[in-house]
Amino acid sequence: MGNLKLKNVHTFFGTSHILFGISLEVKRGECVCLLGRNGVGKTTTLKTIMGLARPSDGEITFNGKSLVGLPPYEIAGMGVGYVPEDRIVFPDLTVLENLEVAAKPPLTDDIPPWDVPAIFGLFPSLKPLENRPAGYLSGGEQQMLTIGRTLMGNPQMMLLDEPVEGLAPVVVHEIVRQLKHLKELGLTILFTEQNIRFATEISDRAYIIESGLGRYEGTMADLERQPDIKKKYLMI
Numbered sequence: 001m002g003n004l005k006l007k008n009v010h011t012f013f014g015t016s017h018i019l020f021g022i023s024l025e026v027k028r029g030e031c032v033c034l035l036g037r038n039g040v041g042k043t044t045t046l047k048t049i050m051g052l053a054r055p056s057d058g059e060i061t062f063n064g065k066s067l068v069g070l071p072p073y074e075i076a077g078m079g080v081g082y083v084p085e086d087r088i089v090f091p092d093l094t095v096l097e098n099l100e101v102a103a104k105p106p107l108t109d110d111i112p113p114w115d116v117p118a119i120f121g122l123f124p125s126l127k128p129l130e131n132r133p134a135g136y137l138s139g140g141e142q143q144m145l146t147i148g149r150t151l152m153g154n155p156q157m158m159l160l161d162e163p164v165e166g167l168a169p170v171v172v173h174e175i176v177r178q179l180k181h182l183k184e185l186g187l188t189i190l191f192t193e194q195n196i197r198f199a200t201e202i203s204d205r206a207y208i209i210e211s212g213l214g215r216y217e218g219t220m221a222d223l224e225r226q227p228d229i230k231k232k233y234l235m236i
């Protein structure tokens with residue numbers, strides 16, 4: 001399970017037309033990156049999938065079921081986890097409490113269920129901080145906790161919005177290692193990114209968007225061989 005499809009999705013914010021017909025597919029167990037510069041519509045695409053913005057046209061399905069018009073909690077309940085750009089943690093709850101409140105039973109037995117020891121196994125640097133209020137963590141620690149909280153919901157698929165933006169290189173390295181591990185476990189992943197080097201390390205395929213429209217789709221190896229496309233649409 002974990003197959004996501006978008007077909008010709010349009011989204012408006014008020015009267016501003018932001019997505020102009022986005023189509024993409026993430027197959028079960030794939031790690032796909034949505035690349036593009038600032039403000040091209042990457043976040044809006046994830047928000048539209050998650051039900052935080054409503055598409056005016058087009059189809060969005062997860063495991064064959066339409067997500068259009070469903071509220072975010074129902075979409076989460078269908079197995080889609082979301083790690084937003086702003087790293088939402090409960091600042092007054094401890095690391096441990098943040099993880100515990102996010103626990104939800106798995107929908108299937110595809111992937112072994114997550115629990116607190118498994119999260120600390122994935123993010124060893126969080127373990128010594130388990131009794132610290134999350135508001136006192138560094139940006140990198142908060143990002144790991146946000147990913148950990150999402151995993152505690154036992155999703156089949158994770159959407160991550162620029163998961164390493166603004167983080168120190170050593171933390172980026174750690175998060176790359178952890179995302180690779182999640183991929184090996186069979187989790188389906190769609191994430192947004194501006195930096196192709198980070199994307200290349202973990203993705204199987206990429207879609208490039210610009211001005212709310214898909215401009216390129218291919219494997220990371222294919223994209224590596226397209227300097228003109230990279231120069232035109234990406235920060236390199």
Ligand SMILES: Nc1ncnc2c1ncn2[C@@H]1O[C@H](COP(=O)(O)OP(=O)(O)OP(=O)(O)O)[C@@H](O)[C@H]1O
Nearest residue numbers: 013014016018036037038039040041042043044045
């Ligand atoms: N709530 C909103 N109301 C109106 N316009 C919005 C809203 N949110 C985003 N936009 C506009 O939609 C466009 C796409 O924004 P979006 O955040 O999806 O881009 P992005 O590719 O994720 O960029 P970033 O890297 O800055 O997150 C931008 O022009 C932005 O100003």
